[in-house]
Amino acid sequence: MHLLEVENLTKRFGGLAAVNNVSFHVDEGEIVGLIGPNGAGKTTLFNLITGFLKPDSGTVKFRGEDITGLAPNKIVNKGVVRTFQVVRPFRHLPTIANVLVALASPRGSKKIEWLRTPEAKALLILEKVGLTEMMMEPAEILSHGDLKRLEIARALATEPELMLLDEPFGGMSPIETDFLTKSIRTMHLDGHTMFIVEHKLYALMKLAQRIVVLHYGEKIAEGKPEEVAKNKKVREVYMGGAM
Amino acid sequence: MSTYLRRAYSSFATHILDIPPRLLALLFLLLLLAFPLTKPRSTYLIILTAANMGAIFAASWDLLVGRCGQMNLGHALFFGTGAYITALLNFHLGWPIGVTIPLAVLTTVAIAVLVGFPSLRVKGPYLALVTMALPLIATGIVFYFKDWTGGERPLSGLDHFFSFLPYEQWFIAQYYFTLLLLVVSGIIIYKIANSHKIGVIFVSILDDELSSRASGINTTKYKLMAFALSALFASLAGAISAHLAHLRSTDIGMLSLTTTFLAVIMTIFGGVGTIYGPIAGAFILQFLQRYVLVEVVEVETHWQMIIFLGLIVVLIIKWPRGIAKFTTDKLEDLAEERPIEERGKHIWKRERKKKSSHEG
Numbered sequence: 001m002h003l004l005e006v007e008n009l010t011k012r013f014g015g016l017a018a019v020n021n022v023s024f025h026v027d028e029g030e031i032v033g034l035i036g037p038n039g040a041g042k043t044t045l046f047n048l049i050t051g052f053l054k055p056d057s058g059t060v061k062f063r064g065e066d067i068t069g070l071a072p073n074k075i076v077n078k079g080v081v082r083t084f085q086v087v088r089p090f091r092h093l094p095t096i097a098n099v100l101v102a103l104a105s106p107r108g109s110k111k112i113e114w115l116r117t118p119e120a121k122a123l124l125i126l127e128k129v130g131l132t133e134m135m136m137e138p139a140e141i142l143s144h145g146d147l148k149r150l151e152i153a154r155a156l157a158t159e160p161e162l163m164l165l166d167e168p169f170g171g172m173s174p175i176e177t178d179f180l181t182k183s184i185r186t187m188h189l190d191g192h193t194m195f196i197v198e199h200k201l202y203a204l205m206k207l208a209q210r211i212v213v214l215h216y217g218e219k220i221a222e223g224k225p226e227e228v229a230k231n232k233k234v235r236e237v238y239m240g241g242a243m
Numbered sequence: 244m245s246t247y248l249r250r251a252y253s254s255f256a257t258h259i260l261d262i263p264p265r266l267l268a269l270l271f272l273l274l275l276l277a278f279p280l281t282k283p284r285s286t287y288l289i290i291l292t293a294a295n296m297g298a299i300f301a302a303s304w305d306l307l308v309g310r311c312g313q314m315n316l317g318h319a320l321f322f323g324t325g326a327y328i329t330a331l332l333n334f335h336l337g338w339p340i341g342v343t344i345p346l347a348v349l350t351t352v353a354i355a356v357l358v359g360f361p362s363l364r365v366k367g368p369y370l371a372l373v374t375m376a377l378p379l380i381a382t383g384i385v386f387y388f389k390d391w392t393g394g395e396r397p398l399s400g401l402d403h404f405f406s407f408l409p410y411e412q413w414f415i416a417q418y419y420f421t422l423l424l425l426v427v428s429g430i431i432i433y434k435i436a437n438s439h440k441i442g443v444i445f446v447s448i449l450d451d452e453l454s455s456r457a458s459g460i461n462t463t464k465y466k467l468m469a470f471a472l473s474a475l476f477a478s479l480a481g482a483i484s485a486h487l488a489h490l491r492s493t494d495i496g497m498l499s500l501t502t503t504f505l506a507v508i509m510t511i512f513g514g515v516g517t518i519y520g521p522i523a524g525a526f527i528l529q530f531l532q533r534y535v536l537v538e539v540v541e542v543e544t545h546w547q548m549i550i551f552l553g554l555i556v557v558l559i560i561k562w563p564r565g566i567a568k569f570t571t572d573k574l575e576d577l578a579e580e581r582p583i584e585e586r587g588k589h590i591w592k593r594e595r596k597k598k599s600s601h602e603g
Contacts, residue, residue: 050457076459088454090447092516097439101447104440105459118439158459 001064003028003193004049004080004162009058011041011048018044020217021058026162031184031194033208033225035201037237041217042197043085046164050082051075062162077107079161083151085170085197089139096122096135098150102157111159122157129153129183145176152183162193169200177203205229263574268519271526275422285414285489287534292414292487294529295421296480299428301509301521303476309516310436311469312449314367317374318477318506320358320381323498324351325478326485330398330493331391333486340402340486347482348475355474359467366452378498385495392493399492401485413488421483425522428476433518435472445469508555514565523567528555 002025011019019041026032036042047053049060051072060068067075090098099122102108112121126132129149134142139150148168155163168184169177181203188194198204204211205225213221213228215237221228228234259265279288304318328347332338362373385392392398405416436442444465447455452462485493496502506521513524531554536547562569 052453052457071461072453072456073459073461076457081459082457084454084457088451088457090450090454092450093443093446097443097446100439100443101455101460102458104444106461107459154458 002026002061003030003063004195005059005061005064006045006049007059007061009045009048009060010056011044011053012056017217019048019055019214022214022217022219023058024212024219024222026193026195028161028193029188029191030210031188031196031208033204033211034195034197034214035199035204035211035228036214039216040214042214043166044217045214046082046166046197050080050164073105076158076160077105079107079159080164081155081158081160081162082164083148083155083166083168085166087144087147087151089142089147089150091138091140093139094136095131095139095142095150096126098139099125099153099157102154105158108158125153125156128156128186130179144171145173148172148176149180149183152180152187156187156192160192162195163187165194165196165198167197167199169198169203181207263578264519264571267570267574271523272426276419279415279418288414288418289487289489290529290533291526292418292421293484293533294526295418295425296484296487297505297509297529298425298522298525299480300477301506301513301525302429302432302518303473303480304503304506305510305516305518305521306432306436306445306476307469307473309510309518310442310449311445311466312452313363313466313469314371315374315470315473316371316500316503316507317377318473319498319500319502320374320378321351321355321474321477322481322484322502323378323381324354325481326493326497327385327392329482330401330485333401334398335391340404344479344482344486348478351478351481352471352474355470356467359470362470363463363466375500375503378500378503382495382498385498395495397490397492397494399490401491401493403486403488403491410488417487421487424479424483428479429518429522432472432476436518441465441468510565511559512555512566514568517565517568517571519571520565520567523570524565527566 004026006025007023009019009022010017022045034042034045044053048055051067051070051074054069058068059066062075062078062080065078067078067080070078090101093101096119100118103112103118103122109118112118123132123135126135129152131146131149131153134146139147142150148170152165152168155165165184168180172180177200184194184196184207194207196204196208208225210223211221211225211228212219213231213234220237221231221234223231259269275291278291300318300322303321304315307313307315307318325347328350329340329343332343332346333340358374358377362370365373386394403413403417404420405413408416436445444455444460447458447460448462448465448469455462481497484497485491509524509528510521511524512520512528513522514520532547532551536542536551542550558566
């Protein structure tokens with residue numbers, strides 16, 4: 001049984017099929033990448049999996065259980081969490097309280113008993129992503145890179161089995177990218193399965209074990225990073241045949 | 244015994260005396276407690292009693308709007324429903340206040356959850372419009388059952404809390420009673436708003452509801468909870484207002500837009516989202532409107548409202564984040580300017596004492 005199984009997922013906006021008959025799966029312990037040119041339907045696919053949009057047809061299964069069209073918070077509490085491409089922090093709350101929100105969710109609060117307090121657990125998570133220094137600052141004064149890491153910290157707080165990261169490296173400096181690559185590896189070792197949308201191919205190729213390529217809402221290729229990079233169709237549509 | 248006293252004092256010192264805004268609140272409370280000692284006219288006690296109730300009402304609005312971001316412009320619904328239900332039960336069935344007020348509060352909370360369900364499907368200005376319509380519907384119901392509710396005429400002659408006391412003492416008794424209620428409800432609302440679970444979730448809904456759902460929070464549940472908690476305190480204020488001397492009556496104005504906007508003005512004037520802001524705002528505005536403009540300056544009646552509202556506009560422009568927020572920010576800045584060895588001196592004193600006792 002696959003951890004996440006997407007079958008024939010379709011979503012239309014008017015006449016445009018943003019996601020068209022897409023099927024793939026993610027196994028436990030994998031890091032899977034999702035690439036595609038702008039407008040390929042990557043974020044729509046994320047929204048469909050995590051319940052922010054309801055698909056027109058097709059199913060999403062998590063551990064064999066049908067989660068298609070469930071409310072986003074219910075899906076999070078089953079163990080599938082996502083981050084946003086455009087950061088969405090709680091600007092009025094201190095950084096640590098941003099994490100406390102996720103720890104107050106049913107799944108988040110269930111998993112903290114051994115550390116006894118949510119605050120202690122929040123600190124531990126902030127340490128993982130390297131935000132301890134900023135913990136008492138309101139989220140609105142954080143830099144873009146910090147906010148990206150805060151997104152991941154909030155996702156981690158719900159103790160997900162599967163994390164869907166929407167362009168985690170977007171707008172990051174090379175140093176921040178390196179740091180984040182390391183923390184994603186650590187999280188992977190901690191037992192979180194990853195499904196990552198990314199534009200920075202170099203960073204993604206280093207991380208992912210398998211890559212899915214979308215183009216105009218359709219899956220055009222899937223396989224190991226090297227294979228996908230060599231794929232003729234992928235070169236044509238995604239890299240303009242330049243590679 | 245003395246150890247307990249010392250421990251109580253040191254906890255009091257660390258939690259209140261060393262935090263300037265709380266110290267200020269304590270001084271203000273002491274002032275309010277001592278006020279009747281000056282043997283004031285009963286008018287002043289009535290004004291302050293109204294301020295106590297207005298403060299609870301405004302603070303409950305602040306919890307819902309300032310903290311949870313649910314733009315409710317029909318808060319008078321909760322206030323008025325609370326007042327009318329207790330009045331109807333007390334007037335027609337003759338039930339004692341001890342029964343009617345809790346019943347009124349519980350019914351209003353149920354109504355709040357009921358109207359909350361459809362209202363929560365809309366957001367922002369649309370929610371404001373929907374909620375604004377609700378007290379109007381309630382007003383229509385009051386008019387429809389004119390024989391029972393009295394329509395535009397008040398239901399008067401309701402029971403008073405302290406009917407066992409002589410009439411002259413009612414005003415002082417109800418003043419202290421409402422002040423006690425204000426302190427208790429104020430602390431409860433403040434604790435809820437600043438709790439690490441519910442309070443934090445409320446603010447997360449205010450900031451970004453979708454993001455809150457992405458963190459696994461059932462936002463619908465918490466929004467309804469905000470509505471219910473807010474309605475609880477608002478209806479408590481309404482129900483008690485109906486039984487206060489000297490009127491002891493309902494008033495169709497309790498369901499009007501003016502009542503809602505009183506809470507809005509008090510909150511914005513004091514500081515949105517602070518909880519203590521609306522409480523401070525309620526007292527300052529009552530003082531301005533009913534004492535300074537009536538007794539001190541003695542302007543004509545129709546000028547009072549113009550001057551009062553003009554003053555509010557000026558003050559809000561001057562302190563957009565609220566007068567209470569401004570004051571506490573200033574106090575905190577002052578506290579930070581103190582040299583480090585003087586900060587939290589009560590704690591230091593205690594430590595030193597402990598050491599010397601060990602040596603002795």
